[in-house]
Amino acid sequence: MLKYTPANAPAYLTEEGFNTLQQNPSRLDAFRIHTRTIVEVLRSEVADGELTRVILMDHLDWFSNEDADEEITAVHKKLAKGGRAYWRSAGKYPWYNSMFEEKGFKVTPCQIRDEKTPYIDRVNMYASFWMGEKL
DSSP, X not given: OOSOOTTTOOGXXXXXXXXXXXXXXXXXXXXXXXXXXXXXXXXXXXXXXXXXXXXXXXXXXXXXXXXXXXXXXXXXHHEEEEEEEEEEESSSSOTTHHHHHHXXXXXXXXEEOOSSOSOSSTTSOOSEEEEEEEO
């Protein structure tokens, strides 16, 4: 519907969430904004094994094999053993899941849209949500 409603808004867009951020702006210090690719930031600003969680969203759906391989390799290098990467996809079984496995991740679905679960996100845009644990 191209908008959030009070029933489906992310926590930070609710009145309570917005007020919390207004009263405690230091909570935003946990975020760093970059205008470079993920791979560039990982290579230049993150130590090997430093990260425990990485959220990749859905952009890998549109990557070439080479670009996906480069990013998955970089994420693997920067994640600690047991660290987790998360991604969602417009497809139920993303083509790049096997690339995560080949790089040393145990890949598990968090949710896959089906008849019983007609939507898995607030905007009903994604068909699946995945986790890869670095072995």
